[in-house]
Each structure stands twice: as C-alpha cells, then as structure tokens.
C-alpha cells in the first residue's frame with residue numbers, strides 16, 4: 468500500500484474515488500470546502516442539488532461494485548424503484564412510447580438523498596477521512612521530477628493555510644475546478660472543448676392534493692428540436708414528492724413565477740404535464756439553474772501533467788444534464804481508477820497519462836451523445852463532423868421507431884443508460900426497422 472492519497476472535493480466523484488483509493492492507500496483524505504451535512508438536504512456549494520438527478524444503470528452498477536448493497540439501503544430508506552420501459556411515460560418527436568416491463572430496473576430519489584447515503588457509506592470506511600471547511604488553493608509539485616507532492620489548503624474554521632503531502636492527488640472538485648489554472652503555473656496547458664448551450668432548468672417540488680395512483684413514476688416530454696424546444700419532466704422522489712422541471716436551451720427565458728411556469732406547461736405538445744400541475748400543489752419555490760456550456764477538458768491530450776495528479780468527475784467533463792450522465796460517468800471513472808491502481812506497482816511512470824487516456828474512452832460516448840443532440844437546436848453551433856446530418860436523421864428515426872418497437876426501445880434505453888455501446892443501435896433488426904419499417908407502424 469502507498470501511504471496517503473488526497474481527494475480534492477467530496478461530491479459524488481470524490482466519495483467514489485476515495486473508496487477506490489482506500490484499498491491501495493493507508494490513508495485517504497477527502498478535502499471538502501463545504502460544511503459537514505447531517506441531513507439529506509441540498510448543500511450550499513452544490514447549487515444543482517435542488518434539480519432532479521437521475522442515476523443511470525451504469526452508475527448504479529458502478530456504485531454497487533464500490534459499495535455493495537448500496538441500492539438495497541436506498542430502497543429501505545425510501546427511494547423509489549421503477550422499471551425504465553414500464554414506469555416512464557415518455558413523449559419524444561411526436562410519439563408516446565409504448566410501455567412494457569423490461570429488464571432495466573432503476574432506483575430514484577432526490578440528489579441530496581443519494582449523496583447523503585453515499586457519504587454515510589464513506590464514513591464507515593476506516594481509512595477514509597473527510598475534512599470539511601477545507602479549501603484546496605494550489606498544488607505542490609516537484610518540478611524537477613514533475614511529480615505532485617501534495618496541496619496547499621486553507622481552513623475556513625481557523626483561517627490558517629497548511630501544506631498537506633500525499634503520493635497521489637485526485638481533483639474531484641466539480642465544474643469550478645481550478646486545475647487548469649494550477650497546471651498553467653507549472654507550464655502545463657490543458658485545452659477545453661466547449662459547446663454553448665445556455666440551458667436553464669427550472670424545478671419545483673410538488674405533492675398531489677389527493678392521494679391518487681398515477682399510472683407512471685416518471686413523466687418525460689423531451690425537447691424535440693426545432694418544433695418543440697422546451698423539455699419537461701416529473702420525477703417521483705422520496706416522501707411522496709415530485710420533482711417537476713421545465714428546461715429550455717439557447718437563452719430561453721427561465722420561468723420565475725407560478726404563471727410563467729404554468730404558461731410553459733401549457734405550451735408543451737401534450738397536456739399530461741399541465742394535468743399533473745392541476746392535481747398537485749407546490750411545496751417549494753422555483754429553483755433555477757443555468758448551464759452555459761458543455762465542457763470537456765482534455766487532460767488526456769495534455770503533455771507533462773505532473774505524475775500522481777488525476778482529474779475526474781465534472782472537473783474533467785461537464786455534460787448536458789438532460790442526459791443524466793454526470794454521476795454515472797464519475798462512478799465509472801472511479802472504477803477505472805481502481806482497476807488502474809490494481810494493475811500498477813508505481814505511480815510515477817505514466818500512471819497519470821494512462822488513467823486520463825482510459826477515462827477519455829469512457830467520456831467519449833456520453834459526450835458525443837450529448838453534443839450531437841444539442842446540435843439539433845437551430846441556435847446551437849459547433850465544430851460539426853460531416854456525419855452530423857446522418858446522425859441526426861438516424862437518431863430521430865430511432866427515437867420515433869422506439870415508440871412502438873420494444874426491441875428498439877430497450878436497445879435505446881440500454882445505450883442511454885451507458886450499459887451498451889452505441890454500436891447496438893446499428894443491430895440489423897434496428898437498422899431494418901428504421902430504414903424500412905417505422906413509418907408504416909407510426910402512421
């Protein structure tokens with residue numbers, strides 16, 4: 468075992484990375500700027516905590532590998548179980564999907580509940596400590612050997628600065644990470660790929676006025692560019708609550724008032740969302756979160772990143788949240804970290820580069836999926852490949868064909884959950900149906 472690893476940030480990526488590290492280091496220290504939280508409520512430094520957070524199947528499976536029986540614990544404590552193809556009522560590109568019981572059983576809850584349960588599991592690992600109210604301000608690097616030695620921190624409790632030393636430092640400080648600036652001071656340039664989306668999420672919690680049984684657990688009205696640019700979703704969460712969200716791209720105005728929220732609901736192509744609002748009452752304010760860009764930071768392509776310094780989670784790549792990928796990708800990266808540590812005896816020859824190259828492969832698919840969809844919006848532009856028109860044509864047909872073809876729907880659902888590669892969308896049965904069959908079934 469190596470002596471000590473430091474993890475900057477105790478969000479999802481930080482907690483999961485810490486667990487992966489705990490089998491290979493005597494001590495793992497998570498340094499977290501936020502205060503300790505004793506209840507499953509949104510945290511100050513996680514403003515997106517009010518927004519709905521889906522846990523994809525890939526993320527659930529990765530978390531289970533790191534923390535066995537985690538899903539059971541969630542379910543015992545009030546999470547909601549749902550079957551993806553049966554309990555999601557989903558409208559997209561003009562069609563409702565036919566619903567049926569498939570093999571994708573999901574677990575859902577508010578983000579604070581998910582994170583709080585994970586923190587409780589982290590607290591039970593004897594060689595992981597979480598030091599709260601501790602802000603990392605800079606890396607300490609041995610320039611001659613190009614090796615990270617530790618970090619400089621400031622304690623919000625004492626106001627004191629301190630140097631902490633470690634064999635490995637993992638930056639999991641989220642999208643606001645300062646890694647690129649820190650590395651610049653050591654002469655290392657990291658390029659960013661950005662796709663402007665200017666997306667808003669406007670979310671409000673509701674409860675049903677009367678205890679009625681709905682025939683769905685989640686309702687999703689996906690934006691279908693260019694005709695219906697507004698998206699809407701309702702997610703059932705613990706304690707008989709519903710997380711109700713409206714989203715819009717490219718600088719659309721975010722609804723601030725009850726009237727504006729309702730007006731957006733009425734503008735949707737189907738009435739189910741508005742019907743729900745009339746049956747329910749709000750139990751929170753409208754919380755708005757804006758995401759200007761999707762950003763992929765190319766640590767995998769940068770030269771001379773100090774050995775022993777790794778970047779994961781949103782600090783590495785922030786996706787369009789509409790695809791619900793962030794936590795799951797962070798969990799898959801933590802598993803990759805475990806596997807890289809398992810295969811190495813040394814942290815100083817190429818370990819950093821190898822890890823970043825490996826997770827770049829994991830990031831590539833969700834990144835491609837998210838930016839390809841965004842480019843459908845007439846105002847969202849970027850460096851497009853010549854294949855883009857084909858991808859848009861094929862995936863639109865795929866979405867439409869999946870409405871009435873269970874094989875296509877379950878294949879699509881598995882790819883969206885990142886448990887199958889997009890190559891499965893080119894299965895002969897899928898291609899045949901898309902090219903020859905879908906129109907007949909959908910008229």
Ligand SMILES: Cc1cc2nc3c(=O)[nH]c(=O)nc-3n(C[C@H](O)[C@H](O)[C@H](O)COP(=O)(O)OP(=O)(O)OC[C@H]3O[C@@H](n4cnc5c(N)ncnc54)[C@H](O)[C@@H]3O)c2cc1C
Pocket residue numbers: 475476477478479480481498499500501512513515518519520521522523601602603604639640641642643644668756758779780781782788789790791792793794795797
């Ligand atoms: C509106 C919205 C909806 C989303 N929906 C989904 C969804 O449905 N499903 C999904 O999987 N993902 C979703 N995401 C993405 C998800 O929120 C992120 O991918 C996830 O939080 C990333 O985890 P992280 O640990 O990398 O970063 P964060 O969760 O941001 O955690 C970073 C942590 O680092 C700490 N920190 C920051 N700087 C420092 C420092 N210098 N020193 C010490 N500590 C520091 C912060 O306090 C924080 O605790 C959504 C995001 C948004 C904005």
